[in-house]
Amino acid sequence: MRVVLLQLPIQGHDFFFSRENIPLAAAYLKTIGVQEGIEVELVPRSLMSYGSDQAILRFLLDARPDMVGMSCYLWNVDRSLFLARQLKCQLPECTIVLGGPEMTLDNEYVLRSQGFDIGVIGEGESVWRTLLQSYPHVPEVPGLLSRGEDGRLYSAGKDRLRHGTLEHWPSPFLSGALDPHLDGVLWLETVRGCVHRCAYCYYHKQSPTLRSFPLDRILEEIRRALGRGLKEIVFLDPCFTKRPGLEVLLDRLGTINADGRLHFSAECNVEDIDPAMAKRMGKAGFTDLEVGLQSIKASTLRRVHRRFRPERFLNGVRSLQENGVKVMVDIIAGLPGDTLPDIRRSIDWVVEHEAYDFLMLYPLSLLPATELRQRAQELGLGAMPHPPYLVTRGPGLSAREISAAFHYYEECMEEDISPLETPPGLGGRSEGSTFPEGLRHTLRWHTPEQVKRLSPYRERTAYALTVSMAGEVLRQPSLWVPVLKDYLNSSPFSLLSAEVPPGVFPESLEPLWQLARERRHPTDFDYTVTHTPYRSFLVFSRSRGLLWKWPDPRESDRMVLSDGQEVSFHPVCLVAAPQKKLPPWFRDHIAERYPSPPEIRIWEPPDDRP
Numbered sequence: 001m002r003v004v005l006l007q008l009p010i011q012g013h014d015f016f017f018s019r020e021n022i023p024l025a026a027a028y029l030k031t032i033g034v035q036e037g038i039e040v041e042l043v044p045r046s047l048m049s050y051g052s053d054q055a056i057l058r059f060l061l062d063a064r065p066d067m068v069g070m071s072c073y074l075w076n077v078d079r080s081l082f083l084a085r086q087l088k089c090q091l092p093e094c095t096i097v098l099g100g101p102e103m104t105l106d107n108e109y110v111l112r113s114q115g116f117d118i119g120v121i122g123e124g125e126s127v128w129r130t131l132l133q134s135y136p137h138v139p140e141v142p143g144l145l146s147r148g149e150d151g152r153l154y155s156a157g158k159d160r161l162r163h164g165t166l167e168h169w170p171s172p173f174l175s176g177a178l179d180p181h182l183d184g185v186l187w188l189e190t191v192r193g194c195v196h197r198c199a200y201c202y203y204h205k206q207s208p209t210l211r212s213f214p215l216d217r218i219l220e221e222i223r224r225a226l227g228r229g230l231k232e233i234v235f236l237d238p239c240f241t242k243r244p245g246l247e248v249l250l251d252r253l254g255t256i257n258a259d260g261r262l263h264f265s266a267e268c269n270v271e272d273i274d275p276a277m278a279k280r281m282g283k284a285g286f287t288d289l290e291v292g293l294q295s296i297k298a299s300t301l302r303r304v305h306r307r308f309r310p311e312r313f314l315n316g317v318r319s320l321q322e323n324g325v326k327v328m329v330d331i332i333a334g335l336p337g338d339t340l341p342d343i344r345r346s347i348d349w350v351v352e353h354e355a356y357d358f359l360m361l362y363p364l365s366l367l368p369a370t371e372l373r374q375r376a377q378e379l380g381l382g383a384m385p386h387p388p389y390l391v392t393r394g395p396g397l398s399a400r401e402i403s404a405a406f407h408y409y410e411e412c413m414e415e416d417i418s419p420l421e422t423p424p425g426l427g428g429r430s431e432g433s434t435f436p437e438g439l440r441h442t443l444r445w446h447t448p449e450q451v452k453r454l455s456p457y458r459e460r461t462a463y464a465l466t467v468s469m470a471g472e473v474l475r476q477p478s479l480w481v482p483v484l485k486d487y488l489n490s491s492p493f494s495l496l497s498a499e500v501p502p503g504v505f506p507e508s509l510e511p512l513w514q515l516a517r518e519r520r521h522p523t524d525f526d527y528t529v530t531h532t533p534y535r536s537f538l539v540f541s542r543s544r545g546l547l548w549k550w551p552d553p554r555e556s557d558r559m560v561l562s563d564g565q566e567v568s569f570h571p572v573c574l575v576a577a578p579q580k581k582l583p584p585w586f587r588d589h590i591a592e593r594y595p596s597p598p599e600i601r602i603w604e605p606p607d608d609r610p
């Protein structure tokens with residue numbers, strides 16, 4: 001029996017999150033497979049985290065596995081379902097298993113989808129072991145969904161899945177299962193479960209009690225990471241300050257990391273931190289902590305089962321900062337009961353009290369199986385019916401106002417909240433040695449002869465592709481439109497960018513925009529992005545040290561959300577310029593080309609920011 005596992009990354013034109021796509025869940029399952037004497041492999045890192053849909057599909061087809069398992073999250077579920085359908089068509093005998101937070105009993109979006117055979121709900125290790133042991137028979141156990149004869153998914157077990165202790169599960173780090181996927185950073189769980197009950201979260205519902213991995217194992221994992229030259233350890237514990245035995249762990253970390261070579265980061269409730277704890281964290285090697293404030297309004301926080309004690313919050317932040325730990329504060333836009341002025345007040349409070357090193361505003365998602373989703377109607381919440389399930393209205397809050405909250409954040413912080421990524425072919429942060437060999441991220445079409453059909457090598461492309469076109473090629477759309485169409489049809493989750501000559505006029509870009517209009521990519525659903533929500537398809541030019549994104553004509557139209565609300569954008573030309581200074585010729589260059597020129601905005605690609 002042969003099993004292949006994968007977890008698809010968050011997509012971006014610069015592949016930044018590909019580096020952070022650590023298939024931790026898949027690695028746990030691999031180690032269990034090895035214990036059972038079954039051949040289990042993870043899709044190689046370059047393909048899993050960088051490959052196009054067709055590149056990954058080719059690998060899976062060639063592997064001819066008996067079973068394929070995928071971890072589905074908010075950001076990859078559509079693409080995972082697409083791959084599952086393709087694989088099922090071409091390899092019908094292969095059993096396809098989907099797991100991860102998207103697999104819940106109330107997630108109709110996933111449950112309605114065809115193309116997979118089995119769903120694993122919640123923590124998967126024990127179900128996985130049973131499944132492997134009974135394959136090809138599908139066991140009737142809690143936590144497992146299988147298809148009945150009518151093709152619908154049924155919960156096989158009657159009882160709720162009960163989680164056992166964690167020491168049975170082998171470490172994917174100590175076994176080496178994750179080594180090929182690590183790139184300077186180790187992502188580590190020391191506990192599972194959460195003591196908090198935030199109404200927008202599902203994690204605590206599937207894992208309500210705290211269970212710890214053995215301390216000796218955690219320390220061994222950290223020593224191994226240090227020995228292998230890793231520099232950063234991110235603790236994945238949902239609330240690090242609530243883990244049992246925190247002080248002992250911190251003291252032991254401090255001993256192992258006496259020379260400060262490792263940097264630790266985690267998420268926690270900052271109100272738990274007193275000066276002594278902050279000192280311990282600084283001494284251990286913590287450099288960054290992310291803390292959820294979410295809102296400062298008491299009635300809103302009560303609704304989502306959280307609280308805020310300003311004095312304790314400020315004391316926690318100050319103590320951490322005094323010990324060299326930077327604090328990132330999170331606020332959520334769209335919580336039930338928060339109006340636009342309330343969201344502004346939360347931002348203002350953090351800024352006025354200087355209670356942060358980094359401040360972030362996130363849109364609320366109504367995640368499957370969460371209390372907020374289950375009570376959405378009663379609470380007056382509306383959300384997209386598909387991933388990323390962004391909230392589009394609350395009581396006293398419209399989509400336009402949620403979008404305005406992000407504009408307000410930008411005014412206060414004087415920065416772009418979701419800066420556009422630069423593709424590696426145009427100088428982005430994955431250029432050069434960090435990009436895996438064997439996959440193409442850039443095609444140069446400098447002569448009509450170079451415009452070949454992409455199909456012979458579409459299985460060797462990365463999920464984000466830049467096509468650099470000469471004017472002579474751009475002027476012959478009949479030559480290249482069918483090629484790109486064919487490519488996007490076969491790899492519909494590709495991100496595409498085109499580099500065109502700087503002197504083009506907008507009319508000549510129309511065939512590119514037409515291609516863009518024909519697509520529906522999950523990256524384009526975020527109506528809270530302040531400059532352009534259309535990020536799956538970009539057109540760039542470069543000249544005299546500047547790199548700019550041409551305005552997408554769709555930015556002039558209103559975006560109609562699933563509940564009929566409309567959100568307005570306006571055409572924006574983003575320009576990356578040295579020292580953030582725009583030379584006068586550029587304004588003239590753009591003004592010559594548009595009867596009413598777009599906004600020209602200085603663009604700081606994420607890698608250029610401090």
Ligand code: SF4
Pocket residue numbers: 194195196197198201202203204238239
């Ligand atoms: S603290 Fe985090 S993991 Fe725990 S319930 Fe709240 S959001 Fe969920």
